[in-house]
Amino acid sequence: MDDFDSAMRVSKETRRLNDIFVENQLHRDFSRAFTSILADLRLDIEIAAPKRRKCEGIVLFGNSGSGKSTVIDYVLDHHPHLQPKRVVRRGVERITKTDVCAIKASSPATLKSVGQNILAELGYKSDVDPLNLNNKEAHYIWNLVRQYLKKSGVLVLFIDEAQDFIINQNRIEITKVINTLKSLLQDKEWPVCVVLAGMPELNTLVQRDDQLVNRTTRISCTKLVAETHKADVMSIVSHYASMVDIGLHSDLRKVSFIRRLLHASSGDFGKTIQEIIRGLTAAIKNQTKEVTVADFAAGFQEKYKLVDAANPYIVPDYLNIVVPSSGANGNVNLDGES
Numbered sequence: 001m002d003d004f005d006s007a008m009r010v011s012k013e014t015r016r017l018n019d020i021f022v023e024n025q026l027h028r029d030f031s032r033a034f035t036s037i038l039a040d041l042r043l044d045i046e047i048a049a050p051k052r053r054k055c056e057g058i059v060l061f062g063n064s065g066s067g068k069s070t071v072i073d074y075v076l077d078h079h080p081h082l083q084p085k086r087v088v089r090r091g092v093e094r095i096t097k098t099d100v101c102a103i104k105a106s107s108p109a110t111l112k113s114v115g116q117n118i119l120a121e122l123g124y125k126s127d128v129d130p131l132n133l134n135n136k137e138a139h140y141i142w143n144l145v146r147q148y149l150k151k152s153g154v155l156v157l158f159i160d161e162a163q164d165f166i167i168n169q170n171r172i173e174i175t176k177v178i179n180t181l182k183s184l185l186q187d188k189e190w191p192v193c194v195v196l197a198g199m200p201e202l203n204t205l206v207q208r209d210d211q212l213v214n215r216t217t218r219i220s221c222t223k224l225v226a227e228t229h230k231a232d233v234m235s236i237v238s239h240y241a242s243m244v245d246i247g248l249h250s251d252l253r254k255v256s257f258i259r260r261l262l263h264a265s266s267g268d269f270g271k272t273i274q275e276i277i278r279g280l281t282a283a284i285k286n287q288t289k290e291v292t293v294a295d296f297a298a299g300f301q302e303k304y305k306l307v308d309a310a311n312p313y314i315v316p317d318y319l320n321i322v323v324p325s326s327g328a329n330g331n332v333n334l335d336g337e338s
Contacts, residue, residue, distance in 0.1 A: 006285075013244045013284045017277045020243060022236055024269060026060075026221060027071045033058055033217045034075060034156075037193045041155050042081065054215065055191035057181070059162075061203040062221025064325070067270035068197040069160050076100050076158065087123070095151060096123035102158040105165035111177050114165050115141035118157070122148045142180055150190035157184065163198035166205045178209045185215050223267035226259040233258050233272065240276050246283055247290035257293060264300055264312045266323055278303055 037056050044052045060068045076082060085098040103117045116133055124144065133141055149157065159165060166177050184192050196202060196216075203220070206212055224233060234253060241248055251257055265271035278299030283291040297313035300306075304324050312318035 010281065010284050014277065014281050016243055017240055017280060020240065021074055022239070022273070024067070024071075026067060026219065026269070027074070029219050030058065030060060030071055031075050033219070034079075034193070034195070038079070038081060038155065041191075041193060052188065052191055055185045055193050057185055057194040057196065057212075057216040059202060059206050059216050059218045060195075060197045060221070061200050061218070063266070063268050064199065065266070065268040065271035065274075066221035067268070067273075068221060070270060072158060072160075072195060072197055073102075076102065076156065082156070094123070097153050098122070099153065100156045100158065101149070101152070101154045102160070104160040105162055107161070107164040109161075109164045110138075110169070111165075111173065111180060112136075112138040112141055114159065115145050118145050119148055122152045122154070124148060138176070142183075146184070146187060146190070149184070149192055154192055156193045156195060158195040158197070160197050162196035163202040163205065167201055174205065174208070178205075178212055182209070182212055182215065221269070224262050224265075224269060224272060225267065226255055226262050229262075230255050230258050233261065236273070237261075237276055240273075240280060241291055244280060244284060246280060246288070249290050249292040251293050252291065260293075260312050260318055261296065263318055263321070264296075264323055266325075275299070 037058070040053060041055060060072065062068055082099040083097075085096060085100075088095050088097050101118060101121050103114070103121055105114050105117075115138060119133070119141070133144075148154075166174055169177060181194055181196075184194050194216075196206075200220075203218055206216060206218065226233075237252060238248060261275055262272065265275045275296065279296035280291055280299075282295040282298040282302070286295070288295070293313055297308075297311050300311055300313055301308075304310075306324075308314045310321055312321050312323065315321065
């Protein structure tokens with residue numbers, strides 16, 4: 001087998017691991033809250049309520065790598081009562097119809113830039129100059145946003161990395177952002193469910209406004225702890241290994257290994273999944289029949305390029321090691337909050 005064939009084999013197996021979704025508490029909490037809100041929205045539309053109910057929002061907050069975005073994406077992508085984006089014609093006009101509008105508030109994000117991103121996601125194009133919104137004030141852009149949310153039939157607006165939408169503003173701008181979000185929940189003609197995901201400071205910012213607190217369900221991501229979550233983590237390790245037909249060395253069934261694993265991932269759910277995948281990837285590359293602690297050490301070294309003395313799977317006194325900060329990504333859906 002040449003190098004390319006070997007790389008393809010590893011890539012294929014690793015992709016299988018990345019495609020796994022593991023249900024966890026975060027997924028259950030978010031799915032439950034979201035389904036309740038969506039049912040109220042659908043009911044108002046179904047009965048053509050003359051006065052629509054004010055909508056509620058959801059705020060998920062936690063460390064990078066805790067699994068927030070993955071869980072939200074999974075629920076929104078797989079919910080049986082949400083329709084995907086499609087383009088319909090109304091006369092000569094092409095309209096983007098979608099139940100969900102999802103954007104990322106990439107830093108530096110402003111009220112104006114986020115509004116423009118939403119419009120772009122909903123297919124807004126100027127007939128004259130596609131950049132003409134750059135000369136418009138934020139309130140003008142958000143009036144357009146409300147029009148397009150209704151025109152496109154949007155039920156859910158998901159803003160990822162939402163702390164960047166708020167935290168970089170001055171006090172006056174923060175107030176404007178919060179008022180804008182509230183206005184989407186309370187719109188008399190077309191209220192939408194606003195879902196915000198971000199770092200822990202997002203919750204602090206939301207708590208500045210009592211009305212926004214009252215209109216949102218806030219869900220936090222909790223850390224995984226070996227003594228509490230040993231069985232769950234061990235089950236996940238076993239499940240992932242079984243998906244690529246690899247056995248587990250007996251050392252991986254010990255709580256001492258789970259402690260090292262959770263220290264390496266800072267106890268964040270998404271990071272823990274990525275640590276598991278990296279360990280299994282090392283075993284796949286070596287074509288071994290069972291994954292060992294050495295494979296996890298190799299995966300950690302491959303990721304962070306650190307010496308053995310800084311590898312929590314190798315050194316005896318691993319609790320003194322400060323693990324580099326690195327958000328988890330991929331398609332695993334888990335969360336220490338979960």
